[in-house]
Amino acid sequence: MNELATILGSGVLAAIISGVISSRNTDRQIKSSNVMQERTKWRKKIRKLSLSVQKSQQKGNKEKLNNIRSELVLSLNPHDTNDQEIITTIDQIIKNPENPEKIIEFIERISLLLKHDWERAKGEADPLDYHYLNNRRIPYEEYKKTKPS
16 A cells, blocks of 8 residues: 555656646747747848838938937847947948948948847757857957958
């Protein structure tokens, strides 16, 4: 009888542990899926805003550039130096929309941001691939040094 109680107790304990782990994994998958969907929407929004910057710059529409700047400020990380340099670059475009070099710099900075976020998303989608944790964002100045002419 004692053995039966021990076996039943072990079975119940194993079922509880299995249920907790299964529930945790399901919650994690749902959260991961939702976060990835939101990040996909965010990348699309940043692409769209970037194209609007270029179009507004070509038209010399400073009012539209200021509106886009505001959206970018609200969409980028205020604590990230690279993100803040994107805002600085759009400020320079607003001050001098005739400078084609600044729009190129802006697009390249956005490209680096999107590439970094995409690499993180790919790594996070594969729970066994932890290399994304070491995936650092390449600063623009470093990119310029290695960029083919």
